Amino acid sequence: MSESTAAAKPAKSANSNLAVRFATALVGGPIILALLYLGPPWGWLCFVAAATAVGAWELFGMTHPEDDVSRAAATVITVALTLGIWFCTGSAVQLLTLFLVVPLVGMVITLVRLGDMKTAAMRTMALAFGPLYVGGGMAALAMLRRDGGEDGASFVVLALLLSWLSDTGGYFAGRFLGKHKLYPAVSPKKTVEGSLGGVAGGVVGALLAHFLFLRSLPLGHALALGVVGSALGQVGDLGESLLKRSFGVKDSGGIVPGHGGILDRVDALLVTGTICYLYVLWAR
Numbered sequence: 001m002s003e004s005t006a007a008a009k010p011a012k013s014a015n016s017n018l019a020v021r022f023a024t025a026l027v028g029g030p031i032i033l034a035l036l037y038l039g040p041p042w043g044w045l046c047f048v049a050a051a052t053a054v055g056a057w058e059l060f061g062m063t064h065p066e067d068d069v070s071r072a073a074a075t076v077i078t079v080a081l082t083l084g085i086w087f088c089t090g091s092a093v094q095l096l097t098l099f100l101v102v103p104l105v106g107m108v109i110t111l112v113r114l115g116d117m118k119t120a121a122m123r124t125m126a127l128a129f130g131p132l133y134v135g136g137g138m139a140a141l142a143m144l145r146r147d148g149g150e151d152g153a154s155f156v157v158l159a160l161l162l163s164w165l166s167d168t169g170g171y172f173a174g175r176f177l178g179k180h181k182l183y184p185a186v187s188p189k190k191t192v193e194g195s196l197g198g199v200a201g202g203v204v205g206a207l208l209a210h211f212l213f214l215r216s217l218p219l220g221h222a223l224a225l226g227v228v229g230s231a232l233g234q235v236g237d238l239g240e241s242l243l244k245r246s247f248g249v250k251d252s253g254g255i256v257p258g259h260g261g262i263l264d265r266v267d268a269l270l271v272t273g274t275i276c277y278l279y280v281l282w283a284r
Contacts, residue, residue, distance in 0.1 A: 032160070036153035041146040044156075045086060048142040052082045055262040056134050058252040062243060063126035070113045074127050077105060081135035086142055103128035134263070137270030140277040148280050154214045155276050158225070161205030162272040166198040166230035167237075173197020187241040195234055202230020221283065229275045233268035240267035 035044050056078035060071040081102055088094035106127025110120055141156065148155040174194025182190040206226030210217050217225075240263060244252065253261025 033157070036145060036156055041142075041152070044145045045083075045142045048138050049079055049082055051262055051266065052135055052138040053079050054253070054255060055138070055266060056130065058261045058263045059130050059134055059243075060126065062247040062249055062252070063123055063130065065247075067113055067115060067123075070109055070123070070127070073109055074106070074130060077102060077127075078131040078135040081131045082139040082142065085136065085139035086146075089143065089147075099132070102131050106131070134270070137274055138266070141269065141273035144273060144277045144280060147277070151214060151216055154209065155280060156273070158206065158209040158214060158217070159229070159269060159273040159276040161209060162202045162226065162229040162276070163233050163266075163268040165201035165205035166233050166272075167201070167268065169201020169204070170194040170198030170234070173200070183238060186238050186245060190238070198234055199227060199230045202226045202233065205230075221279070225276065225279060229272045232275060233272045236268045236271035240264070 032047075035047050053075055056075040057071065060074040064071045064074070081098065084098045085095065088098060107124055109127055110124040114120060115123070141159065144159065145152045145156050170190075171194070174189070174191045174197065177193040177197070178191030180192040181188070182192050182195050203223060203226035206222040206229070210219055210222040214222075240252070244250065251260030252263035255261055
Protein backbone atom coordinates (compact mmCIF):
# COMPACT_ATOMS: atom_id res chain seq x y z
CA MET A 1 0.00 0.00 0.00
CA SER A 2 1.42 3.40 -0.99
CA GLU A 3 1.84 6.23 1.49
CA SER A 4 -0.71 8.36 -0.39
CA THR A 5 -3.30 5.56 -0.21
CA ALA A 6 -2.64 5.05 3.51
CA ALA A 7 -3.04 8.77 4.15
CA ALA A 8 -6.23 8.92 2.10
CA LYS A 9 -7.99 6.26 4.15
CA PRO A 10 -7.96 8.18 7.48
CA ALA A 11 -9.09 11.34 5.66
CA LYS A 12 -11.93 9.46 3.97
CA SER A 13 -12.94 7.91 7.29
CA ALA A 14 -12.91 11.34 9.00
CA ASN A 15 -15.05 12.85 6.24
CA SER A 16 -17.50 9.96 6.42
CA ASN A 17 -17.77 10.29 10.20
CA LEU A 18 -18.33 14.02 9.85
CA ALA A 19 -21.16 13.40 7.37
CA VAL A 20 -22.81 10.98 9.79
CA ARG A 21 -22.49 13.59 12.56
CA PHE A 22 -24.21 16.24 10.47
CA ALA A 23 -26.97 13.82 9.47
CA THR A 24 -27.55 12.92 13.12
CA ALA A 25 -27.73 16.61 14.03
CA LEU A 26 -30.24 17.28 11.23
CA VAL A 27 -32.52 14.58 12.64
CA GLY A 28 -32.01 15.24 16.35
CA GLY A 29 -31.92 19.05 16.24
CA PRO A 30 -35.58 19.62 15.28
CA ILE A 31 -36.73 17.09 17.87
CA ILE A 32 -34.82 18.87 20.62
CA LEU A 33 -36.08 22.30 19.51
CA ALA A 34 -39.68 21.05 19.41
CA LEU A 35 -39.38 19.66 22.93
CA LEU A 36 -37.87 22.90 24.19
CA TYR A 37 -40.16 25.45 22.56
CA LEU A 38 -43.41 23.56 22.04
CA GLY A 39 -43.50 21.18 24.98
CA PRO A 40 -43.88 21.80 28.72
CA PRO A 41 -40.86 21.87 31.06
CA TRP A 42 -41.71 18.40 32.36
CA GLY A 43 -41.54 17.06 28.79
CA TRP A 44 -37.96 18.29 28.53
CA LEU A 45 -37.30 16.76 31.96
CA CYS A 46 -38.48 13.36 30.67
CA PHE A 47 -36.14 13.63 27.68
CA VAL A 48 -33.23 14.64 29.92
CA ALA A 49 -34.01 11.82 32.38
CA ALA A 50 -33.92 9.28 29.55
CA ALA A 51 -30.56 10.64 28.35
CA THR A 52 -29.33 10.57 31.95
CA ALA A 53 -30.20 6.89 32.22
CA VAL A 54 -28.24 6.03 29.08
CA GLY A 55 -25.27 8.19 30.06
CA ALA A 56 -25.15 6.68 33.54
CA TRP A 57 -25.38 3.15 32.12
CA GLU A 58 -22.39 3.97 29.90
CA LEU A 59 -20.36 5.50 32.74
CA PHE A 60 -20.93 2.62 35.14
CA GLY A 61 -20.25 0.17 32.34
CA MET A 62 -16.70 1.51 32.45
CA THR A 63 -16.37 1.44 36.24
CA HIS A 64 -18.33 -1.80 36.79
CA PRO A 65 -17.77 -3.81 33.57
CA GLU A 66 -18.50 -7.19 35.17
CA ASP A 67 -21.24 -6.23 37.63
CA ASP A 68 -24.53 -5.47 35.90
CA VAL A 69 -26.40 -5.42 39.22
CA SER A 70 -24.29 -2.55 40.60
CA ARG A 71 -24.34 -0.89 37.19
CA ALA A 72 -28.15 -0.97 37.10
CA ALA A 73 -28.44 0.23 40.72
CA ALA A 74 -26.07 3.12 40.05
CA THR A 75 -28.05 4.09 36.95
CA VAL A 76 -31.28 4.16 38.95
CA ILE A 77 -29.60 6.29 41.64
CA THR A 78 -28.34 8.73 39.01
CA VAL A 79 -31.77 9.21 37.43
CA ALA A 80 -33.31 9.48 40.90
CA LEU A 81 -30.78 12.20 41.73
CA THR A 82 -31.71 14.14 38.59
CA LEU A 83 -35.41 13.93 39.46
CA GLY A 84 -34.69 14.65 43.13
CA ILE A 85 -32.82 17.85 42.32
CA TRP A 86 -35.70 18.91 40.05
CA PHE A 87 -38.31 18.40 42.76
CA CYS A 88 -36.21 19.56 45.73
CA THR A 89 -34.86 22.87 44.43
CA GLY A 90 -37.19 24.79 46.73
CA SER A 91 -35.79 23.17 49.87
CA ALA A 92 -32.14 23.45 50.92
CA VAL A 93 -32.72 20.76 53.57
CA GLN A 94 -34.02 18.27 51.00
CA LEU A 95 -31.14 19.00 48.62
CA LEU A 96 -28.55 18.62 51.39
CA THR A 97 -30.12 15.31 52.40
CA LEU A 98 -29.96 14.13 48.81
CA PHE A 99 -26.30 15.01 48.40
CA LEU A 100 -25.35 13.37 51.71
CA VAL A 101 -27.31 10.17 51.14
CA VAL A 102 -26.09 9.34 47.61
CA PRO A 103 -22.40 8.69 48.57
CA LEU A 104 -23.53 6.55 51.51
CA VAL A 105 -25.73 4.45 49.25
CA GLY A 106 -22.78 4.04 46.88
CA MET A 107 -20.64 2.70 49.71
CA VAL A 108 -23.37 0.26 50.77
CA ILE A 109 -23.68 -1.06 47.20
CA THR A 110 -19.93 -1.74 47.06
CA LEU A 111 -20.02 -3.51 50.44
CA VAL A 112 -22.87 -5.71 49.26
CA ARG A 113 -21.27 -6.33 45.85
CA LEU A 114 -17.64 -6.44 47.00
CA GLY A 115 -15.96 -8.21 44.09
CA ASP A 116 -12.24 -7.66 43.52
CA MET A 117 -10.74 -5.88 46.54
CA LYS A 118 -8.17 -4.16 44.28
CA THR A 119 -10.91 -2.15 42.55
CA ALA A 120 -13.30 -1.78 45.49
CA ALA A 121 -12.13 1.73 46.44
CA MET A 122 -12.38 2.92 42.83
CA ARG A 123 -15.88 1.48 42.51
CA THR A 124 -16.95 3.09 45.78
CA MET A 125 -15.71 6.50 44.61
CA ALA A 126 -17.37 5.98 41.23
CA LEU A 127 -20.71 5.32 42.91
CA ALA A 128 -20.25 8.41 45.09
CA PHE A 129 -19.13 10.78 42.31
CA GLY A 130 -20.79 9.33 39.21
CA PRO A 131 -24.42 10.17 40.08
CA LEU A 132 -23.43 13.76 40.92
CA TYR A 133 -21.33 14.08 37.76
CA VAL A 134 -23.98 12.83 35.32
CA GLY A 135 -27.20 13.32 37.28
CA GLY A 136 -26.29 16.76 38.63
CA GLY A 137 -25.15 18.15 35.30
CA MET A 138 -28.20 16.83 33.47
CA ALA A 139 -30.48 18.19 36.21
CA ALA A 140 -29.01 21.66 35.64
CA LEU A 141 -29.86 21.35 31.95
CA ALA A 142 -33.43 20.34 32.78
CA MET A 143 -33.91 23.13 35.34
CA LEU A 144 -32.46 25.69 32.94
CA ARG A 145 -35.57 25.18 30.78
CA ARG A 146 -37.87 25.55 33.80
CA ASP A 147 -36.18 28.29 35.82
CA GLY A 148 -35.11 30.47 32.93
CA GLY A 149 -38.66 31.82 32.63
CA GLU A 150 -39.81 32.77 29.15
CA ASP A 151 -36.18 32.55 27.99
CA GLY A 152 -35.64 29.10 29.51
CA ALA A 153 -35.72 27.22 26.22
CA SER A 154 -33.40 29.77 24.62
CA PHE A 155 -30.88 29.43 27.45
CA VAL A 156 -30.83 25.67 26.88
CA VAL A 157 -30.14 26.33 23.19
CA LEU A 158 -27.33 28.66 24.26
CA ALA A 159 -25.82 25.88 26.38
CA LEU A 160 -26.10 23.53 23.40
CA LEU A 161 -24.44 26.06 21.10
CA LEU A 162 -21.59 26.63 23.55
CA SER A 163 -20.96 22.90 23.56
CA TRP A 164 -21.57 22.06 19.90
CA LEU A 165 -19.95 25.08 18.24
CA SER A 166 -16.96 24.84 20.54
CA ASP A 167 -16.59 21.21 19.49
CA THR A 168 -16.99 22.16 15.82
CA GLY A 169 -14.59 25.10 16.03
CA GLY A 170 -12.07 22.96 17.85
CA TYR A 171 -12.37 20.18 15.26
CA PHE A 172 -11.71 22.37 12.24
CA ALA A 173 -9.06 24.55 13.89
CA GLY A 174 -7.26 21.47 15.14
CA ARG A 175 -7.51 19.69 11.82
CA PHE A 176 -6.19 22.53 9.66
CA LEU A 177 -4.06 24.57 12.09
CA GLY A 178 -3.19 22.22 14.93
CA LYS A 179 0.52 21.88 15.65
CA HIS A 180 1.01 22.05 19.40
CA LYS A 181 -0.39 19.27 21.57
CA LEU A 182 -2.73 20.42 24.32
CA TYR A 183 -2.76 17.48 26.74
CA PRO A 184 -1.40 14.36 25.00
CA ALA A 185 -1.52 12.18 28.12
CA VAL A 186 -5.31 12.52 28.18
CA SER A 187 -6.29 13.31 24.58
CA PRO A 188 -3.45 12.88 22.06
CA LYS A 189 -5.31 14.48 19.13
CA LYS A 190 -6.28 17.74 20.84
CA THR A 191 -4.11 20.77 20.14
CA VAL A 192 -3.68 24.26 21.54
CA GLU A 193 -4.87 25.69 18.22
CA GLY A 194 -7.93 23.47 18.35
CA SER A 195 -8.67 24.64 21.89
CA LEU A 196 -8.48 28.28 20.82
CA GLY A 197 -10.72 27.47 17.87
CA GLY A 198 -13.15 25.91 20.32
CA VAL A 199 -13.29 29.09 22.38
CA ALA A 200 -13.86 31.08 19.18
CA GLY A 201 -16.71 28.70 18.28
CA GLY A 202 -18.26 29.20 21.72
CA VAL A 203 -18.07 32.98 21.32
CA VAL A 204 -19.78 32.70 17.91
CA GLY A 205 -22.53 30.63 19.54
CA ALA A 206 -23.02 33.21 22.29
CA LEU A 207 -23.17 36.03 19.74
CA LEU A 208 -25.73 34.14 17.66
CA ALA A 209 -27.83 33.72 20.80
CA HIS A 210 -27.58 37.44 21.67
CA PHE A 211 -28.48 38.72 18.20
CA LEU A 212 -30.98 36.07 17.04
CA PHE A 213 -33.05 34.55 19.84
CA LEU A 214 -31.88 35.70 23.30
CA ARG A 215 -31.95 39.48 23.07
CA SER A 216 -32.42 39.78 26.83
CA LEU A 217 -28.85 38.53 27.27
CA PRO A 218 -26.52 41.58 27.39
CA LEU A 219 -23.72 41.53 24.84
CA GLY A 220 -21.00 41.66 27.50
CA HIS A 221 -22.58 38.77 29.35
CA ALA A 222 -22.87 36.80 26.11
CA LEU A 223 -19.18 37.26 25.37
CA ALA A 224 -18.22 36.22 28.91
CA LEU A 225 -20.44 33.14 28.72
CA GLY A 226 -18.97 32.31 25.33
CA VAL A 227 -15.40 32.38 26.60
CA VAL A 228 -15.95 30.83 30.04
CA GLY A 229 -18.55 28.29 28.92
CA SER A 230 -16.57 27.00 25.95
CA ALA A 231 -13.29 26.90 27.89
CA LEU A 232 -14.78 25.00 30.82
CA GLY A 233 -16.77 22.84 28.41
CA GLN A 234 -13.43 21.68 27.01
CA VAL A 235 -12.41 20.78 30.55
CA GLY A 236 -15.52 18.60 30.72
CA ASP A 237 -14.53 16.99 27.42
CA LEU A 238 -11.01 16.32 28.70
CA GLY A 239 -12.42 14.95 31.95
CA GLU A 240 -14.47 12.34 30.12
CA SER A 241 -11.47 11.54 27.90
CA LEU A 242 -9.46 10.96 31.07
CA LEU A 243 -12.07 8.48 32.30
CA LYS A 244 -12.17 6.60 29.00
CA ARG A 245 -8.38 6.48 28.66
CA SER A 246 -8.06 5.28 32.24
CA PHE A 247 -10.41 2.38 31.50
CA GLY A 248 -9.04 1.70 28.01
CA VAL A 249 -12.29 2.64 26.25
CA LYS A 250 -12.50 4.51 22.93
CA ASP A 251 -16.18 5.56 23.12
CA SER A 252 -18.55 5.45 26.07
CA GLY A 253 -21.14 3.75 23.84
CA GLY A 254 -22.54 3.63 20.31
CA ILE A 255 -26.12 4.83 20.64
CA VAL A 256 -25.59 8.10 18.70
CA PRO A 257 -24.49 7.49 15.09
CA GLY A 258 -21.18 9.20 14.37
CA HIS A 259 -20.88 10.47 17.93
CA GLY A 260 -20.34 7.41 20.10
CA GLY A 261 -22.34 7.29 23.30
CA ILE A 262 -24.58 9.76 25.11
CA LEU A 263 -21.76 10.51 27.55
CA ASP A 264 -19.49 11.37 24.61
CA ARG A 265 -22.08 13.92 23.46
CA VAL A 266 -22.86 15.52 26.80
CA ASP A 267 -19.38 15.63 28.37
CA ALA A 268 -19.01 19.34 27.57
CA LEU A 269 -22.76 19.99 27.83
CA LEU A 270 -22.76 18.86 31.46
CA VAL A 271 -20.50 21.85 32.09
CA THR A 272 -21.99 24.45 29.72
CA GLY A 273 -25.50 23.65 30.96
CA THR A 274 -24.34 24.09 34.55
CA ILE A 275 -22.59 27.38 33.73
CA CYS A 276 -25.69 28.74 32.01
CA TYR A 277 -27.93 27.63 34.87
CA LEU A 278 -25.69 29.28 37.46
CA TYR A 279 -25.76 32.43 35.32
CA VAL A 280 -29.58 32.39 35.33
CA LEU A 281 -29.62 31.91 39.12
CA TRP A 282 -27.04 34.54 40.04
CA ALA A 283 -26.80 37.12 37.28
CA ARG A 284 -30.36 37.62 36.03
